[in-house]
Amino acid sequence: GENVEQHPSTLSVQEGDSAVIKCTYSDSASNYFPWYKQELGKRPQLIIDIRSNVGEKKDQRIAVTLNKTAKHFSLHITETQPEDSAVYFCAQGGANNLFFGTGTRLTVIP
Amino acid sequence: NAGVTQTPKFRILKIGQSMTLQCAQDMNHNYMYWYRQDPGMGLKLIYYSVGAGITDKGEVPNGYNVSRSTTEDFPLRLELAAPSQTSVYFCASRSGLNTGELFFGEGSRLTVL
Numbered sequence: 001g002e003n004v005e006q007h008p009s010t011l012s013v014q015e016g017d018s019a020v021i022k023c024t025y026s027d028s029a030s031n032y033f034p035w036y037k038q039e040l041g042k043r044p045q046l047i048i049d050i051r052s053n054v055g056e057k058k059d060q061r062i063a064v065t066l067n068k069t070a071k072h073f074s075l076h077i078t079e080t081q082p083e084d085s086a087v088y089f090c091a092q093g094g095a096n097n098l099f100f101g102t103g104t105r106l107t108v109i110p
Numbered sequence: 111n112a113g114v115t116q117t118p119k120f121r122i123l124k125i126g127q128s129m130t131l132q133c134a135q136d137m138n139h140n141y142m143y144w145y146r147q148d149p150g151m152g153l154k155l156i157y158y159s160v161g162a163g164i165t166d167k168g169e170v171p172n173g174y175n176v177s178r179s180t181t182e183d184f185p186l187r188l189e190l191a192a193p194s195q196t197s198v199y200f201c202a203s204r205s206g207l208n209t210g211e212l213f214f215g216e217g218s219r220l221t222v223l
Contacts, residue, residue, distance in 0.1 A: 006152075032210070034210070034211075034212075036212075042216075043200065043214040043215065043216055043217055044153070044200070044212075044214050045214070046210070046211045046212065049210055049211075089152060089153065096141070096158060096160055096166070097143070097155055097158055097168065098143075098155075098212055099155065099169070100145075100152045100153040100154075101152055102151060102152040103150075103151070103152045
């Protein structure tokens with residue numbers, strides 16, 4: 001499979017602070033980079049995605065940035081809330097597939 | 111639409127037994143996937159299909175088989191279950207190669223003892 005490295009594996013922030021999760025990938029042909037949120041015991045759900053022809057995309061408190069030259073992309077969550085606590089996965093779109101990172105467990109402390 | 115439906119939700123198998131995890135989607139999606147998620151880990155691709163009659167291996171296909179006789183169904187077969195196959199299995203689908211969102215089923219928790 002294609003390599004997607006995700007950091008950090010765990011992240012704790014105070015409510016209201018920002019959280020940043022970073023991923024690096026190896027396949028320069030990849031052109032699709034989504035982020036999924038998985039709450040405890042639930043299925044993963046898409047929260048935001050970006051394609052390779054765009055450098056940044058924002059949706060309310062969530063933003064994703066992509067640096068194709070350096071082959072890395074990041075998820076930024078601002079004004080974090082307790083309901084943001086979950087595991088977040090980055091993914092890289094290959095020829096027919098999505099390859100996932102190992103996940104970041106985000107805990108927002110009230 | 112029910113989306114992606116997986117059965118069973120839970121199953122305990124003995125070593126050496128076989129079983130099939132069922133997956134069905136009612137969104138007329140061409141692409142379907144099986145992932146496994148080990149505790150505290152990410153999602154590893156087992157098999158995928160880009161359309162009826164077409165299947166291909168993912169990252170961790172050993173010990174599994176799939177078939178795709180219809181657009182709607184994509185069952186995953188475990189032959190000779192081993193403790194290493196204890197995991198949560200997710201089926202997912204999307205409409206096309208570059209059409210974004212992967213829709214996941216609720217998952218099937220399998221324990222092999």
